[in-house]
Amino acid sequence: MSEKKLIEMRGNHIVVRMLEELGVKTMFAYPGGFSLELHQALSKSPIRVILPRNEQGGAFGADGFARMSGEVGVCMATSGPGATNLLTGVADCYMDSIPVVFITGQVPADMIGKNVFQETDIIGMTRPVVKHSYLVLDAADIPRILREAFYLAKSGRPGPVLVDIPKNVQQQIAMVDLNAEMDLPSYFLPSKPAAADIDRIKAMIKISKRPCIYIGGGIISSGSSAELRKFAESYNIPVVSTLMGLGAFPEDHPLSLRWLGMHGMAYANYAANECDLLLAFGARFDDRVTGTPSSFATKAQIVHVDIDESEINKNKPATFSLVADIKDVLTELNKAPVRQDYSEWFAQIAEWKRDYPLSYVHKAGKLQPQLVVEKLYELTEGQAVIVPGVGQHQMWAAQYYRYSYPRQYLTSGGLGSMGFGLPAAMGAKLAAPEKLVINIDGDGSFQMNIQELGTLFVEGIGVKMVILDNQHLGMVAQWEDRFYGHNRGNTVLGFSRGSCGREGSCIGCGTYPDFVAIAAGYKIKGRHVYDVAELEDAIKEMLSNDEPFILDVHTGYEEHVLPMIPAGKDYHSIILE
DSSP, rough: OOOOOOOEEEHHHHHHHHHHHHOOOOEOOOOOOTTTHHHHHHTTTTSSSEEEHHHHHHHHHHHHHHHHHSSSSEEEOTHHHHHHHHHHHHHHHHHTTTOOEEEEEEGGGGGTTSSOOTTHHHHHHGGGOEEEEEEOOOOGHHHHHHHHHHHHHHHHOOOOEEEEHHHHHHHEEEETTTTHHHHOOOOOOOOOOOOOHHHHHHHHHOSSEEEEEEEOOOOHHOOOOOHHHHHHHHHHHOOOEGGGGSSSSSSSSEEEEEESSTSOHHHHHHHHHHHHHHEEEEOOOOOOSSSHHHHHHHHTTTEESSSSSOOOOTTOOEEEESOOOOHHEEEEEHHOOOOOOOOOHHHHHHHHHSSSSOOOOOTTOOOHHHHHHHHHHHTTTOSSSSOOSSSSSHHHHHHHSSOTTSBBBOOSSSSSSSSHHHHHHHHHHHOOOOSEEEEEEEEEHTTTTTGHHHHHHHHHHOEEEEEEEEEHHHHHHHHHHHHHHHHSSOOOOOOOTTTTTSSSOOOTTTTOOHHHHHHHHTTOOOEOOOOOHHHHHHHHHHHHHSSOEEEEEEEOOOOOOOSOOTTOOGGGBBBBO
């Protein structure tokens, strides 16, 4: 128990002092009337405050920082519109289990509920998408609350925590114990797995003829990649991943079947659905993987291991489930492994790989998005951190760049937030300045937070941006092509030079925003690419230094992300061409 030592401090200084004590070196914050006191205290702190150009950009920045570092991200905004601008970022963190503490200023406590200027019930608004929330009513409680907030955000299943601080509390002078202990009597973390549970899993493996490991983002958040690799190799079992699990198991490994689901590898979908034992580690059987859950992995006994009890049997009933830290489970399973001969199973997988390879039709002279990602992979030697926006480009980045280490592919998986890519890449680069961070984006997604170019320039954050520019909301347009008779329902963003495909002049051609010129306004270098012959040289120019750079690659809009399993369908309905 820590020694209780009371000192006199003002609320705003208590907040900043605690952030320092909790190890915060970088945070994202946008000031306003009801967070002004906090910013005044921050101005005297060594904490680096990144000023985004919109609170949503700050939220995604903290999200990207947390994804890259594995530590708690911090984002702060004022009340009212400042707080509500955070909502999408908060929900994104919640859906993908990302540890971020969001601090919001609030109107004075005695004015709450009176509809005063810039008052919103941000606690009520965020309640469905936070792990926990606090309304601070006494400055003396700040040390305990912030210590709890950081602990809750990172422990167990990670997630966002909201701390709402009224202005009068920020101004309050209190006698405070900076070493105040947490008080979480109802918060329990899972215990170590019992020997009988480990034996049960081993027994199920021992009788299996066609086992398959199915991993999700839980492997990454638990830091279990090394244990997973040892398990897969020791037991000789193939691995399929979710989008969120990319990089947890190296994709160039002989046991890797890469990723499954709506746009995943056809052979990975076949393996997961035709196996007789599915070992699910840190994955939640979401609809983008299962389609209709009742038709997923119908031939398999299912072992589901997750740290969050609420995920067990939520989407897909398990034959045997275990609520535990995956790292603990894998560590125990790696003692005295059960190794079987699965030669027939591997022969079948090899046949699926031959019959259903990941491929696309190469069009001579065409600047295809798949080719762009392949060339990026080649010229970066597969070592870059890739942070896509959301859309077709997100899937091509997952398909045609191969990931070899955890936290290499940072994406908005559960919420699918357009506008995520640029600010999240900004946060990732701040968390790991030594790494090459590339935002692969679409022109639609990029424009949702294009203002963060200002943050890149002012803060000197060397993010590389590659826009697969097809002048369409590509993924929605793909669905229109496949299921709505090619009818365009407000999915055309405009036309750049020659992209409409019409001969001669036409109204609208050449009127699309010039992203290179926009970047130049922020003193960020850039280059257009209209021709395949220019591509390699342009990428090399982008990679030649650590400054921010934008590469606007004009790809056309005809390409589709394949394979594709239509929503609600199973792997038998996979579209390959």
